[in-house]
Amino acid sequence: MPRAARKAQMLAVAEEVFAERGYLAASMDEIAERVGVSKPMLYEYFGSKEGLLVGCIDKARTELREATEQAVIGAADSPESMLRLGVLAFFRFIAERRQSYGLLRHEAAVTVPSAVEEIEAIRRQQTDLMIGWMGMALPGADLLELEAAAEILVGSCERLAQWCERRPEVTPERATDLLMTAVWTGLSSRAGN
Known part of the structure; x- marks a missing residue:
């Protein structure tokens, strides 16, 4: 099997095991066995659990x-649809990975220092995407305001995703509607809508 495919397989199985057992209870032996490789091969690829x-x-x-x-990209035809589609993609992504998302949010963020850095990198990535999209939609907008709005949006999405964990009847579409109702008024005033 090519190295990239083997690595992808290892990551997929590891995510399953971490989600099922929790990070601390998961073992490299079990992950290696499920993948069908030796434990040393896992260490060769990743260095450690x-x-x-x-x-x-x-x-x-x-x-x-x-x-x-x-x-x-290509689907948004207005600042509002750009935001709505991006937020909906986030909530769909979280819904599809509910168990893994819960693990990362609860256990890994507390027990693994390098995981905290990686989770923060996800927040920064999404914030940077939002700043870029809002900058395109609002040419000439103050960068400080765009940065603040992006931080508010990413934080709001994260908190709402946590709420959705407790309310499984809330679909990604409904979560998006709730978020848009709460935040679009302020942003739309900047977009001239």
Whole structure:
């Protein structure tokens, strides 16, 4: 199997095991067995169990960026639709990975220092995407205001995603509607809508 495909397989299995057992209870032996490789091979690819977890988070960050970019690029025809599509892509991404998202948010963020850095990198990535999209939609806008709005949006999305964990009946579409109702009024005044 090519190295990239093997690495992707290891990450997918590790994410499953971490989500099922929790980071602390997950074992490299079980992950290696499920993948069908030796434990030393896992260490060769990732260095440690922590390195494997960080690899899972990094993979999620890449996938989230791709999902949000694809949702917005070419499909958005106004600042509001740009924001709505990006937010909806986030909530769909979280809903599809509910168990893994819960693990990262609860356990890994507390027990693994390098995971905290990776999770913060996801927040910065999404904030930077929002700043870029709002900058295109609001040419000439004050950068400080764009940065603040992006931080507010990312924080709001994260908190609402946590609320959705407790309210599984709330769909990604409903969560998006709730967020847009709460934040679009202020942003639309800047967009001239």
